[in-house]
Amino acid sequence: MTTFARSNMWERLGSEEFDLIVIGGGIVGVCVARDAVLRGLKVALFERRDFASATSGASSKLIHGGLRYLMNLEIGLVRESLRERRIWSQIAPHTVHSLPFLLPLGGGKKFRERLLYSLGLRAYDWLSYDRNKLTDPEKFIPAHKKISLNQISEEEPTLNTENFKEALLFHDYQMFSPERLSWACLKQAMMRGAVVLNYAEVVEFLRDGNKINGVIVKNLEDGVEIQVKGKVVVNATGPWADQLIALATGKEPERKIIRSKGIHVLTKPLTHKYAIAVPGKGTHFFVLPWLGYSLLGTTDTVYQGSPDDVHVSEKELVEFLSVVNNGFPGNAKVKRGDVVFFYGGLRPIVEKDPTETDEEFNSYNASRSAEIFDHEQDGCLGLITAVGGKWTTSRHLAERVVDKVFEKLGHTAPQCTTDTTPVVGGEIERLSEFIESKIEQYPDFPPEVVKNLVYYYGTEIDEVIALAKQDPILAEPICDSRKEIGAQIVYAVRNEMAVHLSDVLFRRTNIGNLGEPGESAIRKITDLMSHELARDDNWKERERKAVKIKFVSWARTYVVVNPRAWGNMTGKLWPDIEKKLHQAIGPVKVSFTEKPGDGIELARRALLDGYEQIIAVGGDGTINEVVNGFFMDERLINPESVFAIISTGTGRDFAKTLKWPQEIDEQIEHLANTSVFPLDLGKLRFLNFNGEETTRYFVNIASFGLSGATDRAVNSYLRLKQYNGKVAFFLGMLQALLTYKNKPVRLKIDNQFDDVLEIKTVAVCNGQYFGSGMHISPNSQINDGWFDVIVIPGITTLELLMNVSKVYSGTHLNHPKIRVFRAQKVMAYPAHKAGEVLLDVDGEVPGYLPATFEIVPQAINVRIQPPSDELD
Numbered sequence: 001m002t003t004f005a006r007s008n009m010w011e012r013l014g015s016e017e018f019d020l021i022v023i024g025g026g027i028v029g030v031c032v033a034r035d036a037v038l039r040g041l042k043v044a045l046f047e048r049r050d051f052a053s054a055t056s057g058a059s060s061k062l063i064h065g066g067l068r069y070l071m072n073l074e075i076g077l078v079r080e081s082l083r084e085r086r087i088w089s090q091i092a093p094h095t096v097h098s099l100p101f102l103l104p105l106g107g108g109k110k111f112r113e114r115l116l117y118s119l120g121l122r123a124y125d126w127l128s129y130d131r132n133k134l135t136d137p138e139k140f141i142p143a144h145k146k147i148s149l150n151q152i153s154e155e156e157p158t159l160n161t162e163n164f165k166e167a168l169l170f171h172d173y174q175m176f177s178p179e180r181l182s183w184a185c186l187k188q189a190m191m192r193g194a195v196v197l198n199y200a201e202v203v204e205f206l207r208d209g210n211k212i213n214g215v216i217v218k219n220l221e222d223g224v225e226i227q228v229k230g231k232v233v234v235n236a237t238g239p240w241a242d243q244l245i246a247l248a249t250g251k252e253p254e255r256k257i258i259r260s261k262g263i264h265v266l267t268k269p270l271t272h273k274y275a276i277a278v279p280g281k282g283t284h285f286f287v288l289p290w291l292g293y294s295l296l297g298t299t300d301t302v303y304q305g306s307p308d309d310v311h312v313s314e315k316e317l318v319e320f321l322s323v324v325n326n327g328f329p330g331n332a333k334v335k336r337g338d339v340v341f342f343y344g345g346l347r348p349i350v351e352k353d354p355t356e357t358d359e360e361f362n363s364y365n366a367s368r369s370a371e372i373f374d375h376e377q378d379g380c381l382g383l384i385t386a387v388g389g390k391w392t393t394s395r396h397l398a399e400r401v402v403d404k405v406f407e408k409l410g411h412t413a414p415q416c417t418t419d420t421t422p423v424v425g426g427e428i429e430r431l432s433e434f435i436e437s438k439i440e441q442y443p444d445f446p447p448e449v450v451k452n453l454v455y456y457y458g459t460e461i462d463e464v465i466a467l468a469k470q471d472p473i474l475a476e477p478i479c480d481s482r483k484e485i486g487a488q489i490v491y492a493v494r495n496e497m498a499v500h501l502s503d504v505l506f507r508r509t510n511i512g513n514l515g516e517p518g519e520s521a522i523r524k525i526t527d528l529m530s531h532e533l534a535r536d537d538n539w540k541e542r543e544r545k546a547v548k549i550k551f552v553s554w555a556r557t558y559v560v561v562n563p564r565a566w567g568n569m570t571g572k573l574w575p576d577i578e579k580k581l582h583q584a585i586g587p588v589k590v591s592f593t594e595k596p597g598d599g600i601e602l603a604r605r606a607l608l609d610g611y612e613q614i615i616a617v618g619g620d621g622t623i624n625e626v627v628n629g630f631f632m633d634e635r636l637i638n639p640e641s642v643f644a645i646i647s648t649g650t651g652r653d654f655a656k657t658l659k660w661p662q663e664i665d666e667q668i669e670h671l672a673n674t675s676v677f678p679l680d681l682g683k684l685r686f687l688n689f690n691g692e693e694t695t696r697y698f699v700n701i702a703s704f705g706l707s708g709a710t711d712r713a714v715n716s717y718l719r720l721k722q723y724n725g726k727v728a729f730f731l732g733m734l735q736a737l738l739t740y741k742n743k744p745v746r747l748k749i750d751n752q753f754d755d756v757l758e759i760k761t762v763a764v765c766n767g768q769y770f771g772s773g774m775h776i777s778p779n780s781q782i783n784d785g786w787f788d789v790i791v792i793p794g795i796t797t798l799e800l801l802m803n804v805s806k807v808y809s810g811t812h813l814n815h816p817k818i819r820v821f822r823a824q825k826v827m828a829y830p831a832h833k834a835g836e837v838l839l840d841v842d843g844e845v846p847g848y849l850p851a852t853f854e855i856v857p858q859a860i861n862v863r864i865q866p867p868s869d870e871l872d
Helices: 006-013 027-038 067-071 075-091 111-127 149-155 178-191 238-249 314-327 391-409 431-441 447-470 486-495 501-508 519-533 537-552 569-585 598-608 620-629 653-657 664-673 706-716 718-723 725-739 797-809
Strands: 018-023 043-047 096-105 145-147 166-175 195-198 200-208 211-219 225-235 257-267 275-280 283-290 293-297 301-303 339-350 370-374 383-388 557-561 589-592 613-618 642-647 677-688 693-698 701-705 743-749 753-765 787-793 819-823 825-830 839-841 847-862
Touching: 006 195, 006 225, 018 027, 018 211, 018 391, 027 043, 027 178, 027 391, 043 178, 043 200, 067 075, 067 111, 075 096, 075 111, 075 166, 075 391, 096 111, 111 166, 145 149, 149 166, 166 178, 178 195, 178 501, 200 225, 200 238, 225 238, 225 391, 238 257, 238 339, 238 383, 257 314, 283 314, 314 339, 314 642, 339 383, 370 391, 383 391, 431 447, 447 486, 486 501, 486 519, 501 519, 501 537, 519 537, 557 569, 557 598, 557 620, 569 589, 569 613, 569 664, 589 598, 598 613, 598 620, 613 620, 620 642, 620 653, 620 693, 642 653, 642 664, 677 839, 693 847, 701 706, 701 743, 701 847, 706 725, 706 753, 706 839, 725 797, 753 825, 839 847
Parallel strands: 018 043, 018 225, 043 195, 096 275, 225 383, 557 589, 557 613, 613 642, 642 847
Antiparallel strands: 096 166, 145 166, 200 211, 211 225, 257 293, 257 301, 257 339, 275 283, 283 293, 370 383, 677 693, 677 847, 701 753, 701 839, 743 753, 743 825, 753 787, 787 819, 825 847
């Protein structure tokens, strides 16, 4: 058994000089190191995180030709990919497996689409003419063909064949684990003498004039730095390539690296036998069966942040699920609560047109061809950058890079052999026969465990089984929901340079890639690792907390609950609501309000702590408070954050505008299935009751005059309001009507109106309803960038009472004295000793005039859109 210890690797660095230093432990860097040592070079590789922990581990797990690249007429790239597809299947037969794809095609006017894809797949077959030059006939890939809709219905009953005219069947390959395949290549390099280190960051380049002749490497585990000499340095850092170029040259590269972000979602199985390719206008996505689940991917958007900060936001996740549900040709729909795990990564794409801005750049249509840069012209002789490409073509890119390395060394390059040399564990002629032989060889282990171990280790399975036989505990599964055994954990630490819990969960095994395995499983793994690494309990606790973020942060949902809403019923019903909410969207963090203003502080604190979705549970006042918590210093705390509601108040005015269901179960169902859209907000500057100028936001309606007086009266019936809000509102309104006197107010509405009026009420409306169901502004839309301003002048109380029913029905706008304006800014000042003119903001009285109301278009992301998309 060959062991590889980081300490031994580190010691070798101080005594050896290398032909080649590779920076980056993703699949490109790994393939460069493998190719170089197989051709006789002395190689060192450094990765500042763990191997295959970024782009290489965040893939769709496909080894494929790239049908869409054929549609872009990138014939050379497609041919290269199809050739490399065959090579990977041949040299890594234990971890690269054939995957059948269905390509559903629509009917009607989509004949051109059907013809295009049919011809495209025919060309796909022609370009892969050598696809079955394989040792194992069971890995042969047939030519594409049409498949009958009846057969699809029988084999995939969740698919609705009425949605398409025909379907084409073709094949590509899928990796059991991209991280394991990367490791198999890397281990081969180490077995041939390469020095390899994870958690080792290159912090500086060594120079002799304009010649790069080494690097300074920092061991991130202990902070120690060391100089490493090397004749040629290859930058294979993917999305970080431009940063490393800047470190070496002191300037930004002439051609920018554009980072394309892609996310993947693991969810309940939507299909069983077939992968589904769903083409769309300017995009596509896959539904891929993988280890009993469905892997959905991927998105393709330009990412402009730091590559160190990439993560999947709740907004991105919900939007992608909406795309899948709208495009998937089946009856099954994916709810947020069906998500088991998700991940995101960055693809580096070399800029083709320097005049094109990031906003104009289309990352989906951008070429995935790789490029190699020699930085001699930048004053860095001996530095080469390899960037771009894709998983499938990484071996061939590495071949070209190593050819370039030999050129820089002044030697003739020996022939590359990585296309015919099996990776470690891949010396297998017929996989099914090998699996059967191992099942017979190890009758004490369940067949499914043995098969799983073959997929992980290939011919090296015996080393893992030997560990399991030494200790019965190591032969036991990690948990009931996984096939992995304890021996794999020990093997990863002793033989595979696993340093942290995340290395084992997500890269040496798939235990974490299938979602959280449970607290007991995580403790079992940390116990095994700490014993091997001689770590204490503090280390175990830190490691558990670090990986816990990977599992619980995927929800990142914080719920603010007003238990007194709906006559205290919200608090009483909350345990049942929380259980159903958990089933629908996953785990949530919950806090309860205790006094006015708590909703603002709780939401704000949650967003500052990194939560990305805030759900307000309560009435209109709670909803309005939570929205205000999204802002600090009049700026959104997190522009990617998402707001949602479960409306349990008495009036439900905002929910009525949205046509949001009243039943709690229906609201949760809608919440689990809705997408995200931008919501306008109103921004209000006014005087609070301390006489201080204050700013707050409102989602629905802000008004002044009689409405403010009514709210003050209603709130005086506090105890009654808690038990019967409608009765309290009726009594408060009656009291206000009997005592309120019309107020003179100067009203300025954009540039269209400026005058003093005796007013009964002025409502500045983003939504449609206020006052427990009054349809005050029936034409308002919450995402059109405008207020509807309803001005009810100083009519008599009797006249108002005679028209109250019309206000509830929304037919009052025909009254000759009522005026309606469309505006984006409204200013209101008390005039002629009007006295205190109270404001009403979504059922609360925050202060009084003077006040300024401004619309903030598309201010916040909201997850409350009805499935019909009807917002009127």
